[in-house]
Amino acid sequence: MADLRDRKRQRAREKIVEAAFALFAERGFADVTVTEIAERAEVGRTTFFRYFGDKQEVVFADEQGLLDEMTAHQRSLGMVSTKDVVVALRQLRPTVLALCEAITKDEKHYVVHEQLLERNPELHDRSVGKLQHYTETVEGVLIDRGTPREVAVLAAQLALGCFHAGRRLAGLDPTKLVGEVDAAFERVVGKR
Structure with a gap:
C-alpha cells in the first residue's frame, strides 16, 4: 500500500513540475501564479504546497x-x-x-x-x-x-x-x- 501511495505522490509532484514548466515556457515566470500551476496540474493549492514551498522551488524540483x-x-x-x-x-x-x-x-x-x-x-x-x-x-x-x-x-x-x-x-x-x-x-x- 505504501508503494502505491508513494507512486501517487511522485506522479502528483511530476504533474506539478510539468505544468509549471509548460506555463513558464508559455508566459514567463513572473506571469504565472501558484493557483494556475495547480489548476494546470489538476491538483489543489494545498497539494502544491505539500511538495513546494513556493513557485521558485518548482524550478529546482530536481x-x-x-x-x-x-x-x-x-x-x-x-x-x-x-x-x-x-x-x-x-x-x-x-x-x-x-x-x-x-x-x-x-x-x-x-x-x-x-x-x-x-x-x-x-x-x-x-x-x-x-x-x-x-x-x-x-x-x-x-x-x-x-x-x-x-x-x-x-x-x-x-x-x-x-x-x-x-x-x-x-x-x-x-x-x-x-x-x-x-x-x-x-x-x-x-x-x-
Missing part, C-alpha cells in the same frame, strides 16, 4: 535527486586521498560531467530552466546558492576521503568554475554543455 546522484557517483569512483589540487580536480571531473549529462537529459526542460535563470534575477541568485551547496557536498566527500580541507575547498571551487565556464560557453544548447565543461576542465588540468 535538486535533491541530482545532489544524491552526484554524491553517489563521487563516492563510487574509488578516489584516493590527495594533497595535490590538480589530482583532486581530476577526480571531480567525471562527477561534474555526469551532472551535466543528467541535467541535459531532457533537453527541452534544460532550455526552459536556463531561460528562467537568465530572465529572472531571483531564480539566478537561488541557483547560485544551490550550486554552492553542491560544491560544498563534493568538498565534504573529498575531506571524508582524507584530502586536506584547503585542497578539497580549492578543488571543489575550481570544479564549480569549470561548470560555470562551460555553461556560459554552451549557452542554451544542451548538446554542448558536457563538451564545454569538459573543455574547461582540460584547460585547467589537461587531458584525461
Whole structure:
C-alpha cells in the first residue's frame, strides 16, 4: 500500500513540475501564479504546497535527486586521498560531467530552466546558492576521503568554475554543455 501511495505522490509532484514548466515556457515566470500551476496540474493549492514551498522551488524540483546522484557517483569512483589540487580536480571531473549529462537529459526542460535563470534575477541568485551547496557536498566527500580541507575547498571551487565556464560557453544548447565543461576542465588540468 505504501508503494502505491508513494507512486501517487511522485506522479502528483511530476504533474506539478510539468505544468509549471509548460506555463513558464508559455508566459514567463513572473506571469504565472501558484493557483494556475495547480489548476494546470489538476491538483489543489494545498497539494502544491505539500511538495513546494513556493513557485521558485518548482524550478529546482530536481535538486535533491541530482545532489544524491552526484554524491553517489563521487563516492563510487574509488578516489584516493590527495594533497595535490590538480589530482583532486581530476577526480571531480567525471562527477561534474555526469551532472551535466543528467541535467541535459531532457533537453527541452534544460532550455526552459536556463531561460528562467537568465530572465529572472531571483531564480539566478537561488541557483547560485544551490550550486554552492553542491560544491560544498563534493568538498565534504573529498575531506571524508582524507584530502586536506584547503585542497578539497580549492578543488571543489575550481570544479564549480569549470561548470560555470562551460555553461556560459554552451549557452542554451544542451548538446554542448558536457563538451564545454569538459573543455574547461582540460584547460585547467589537461587531458584525461
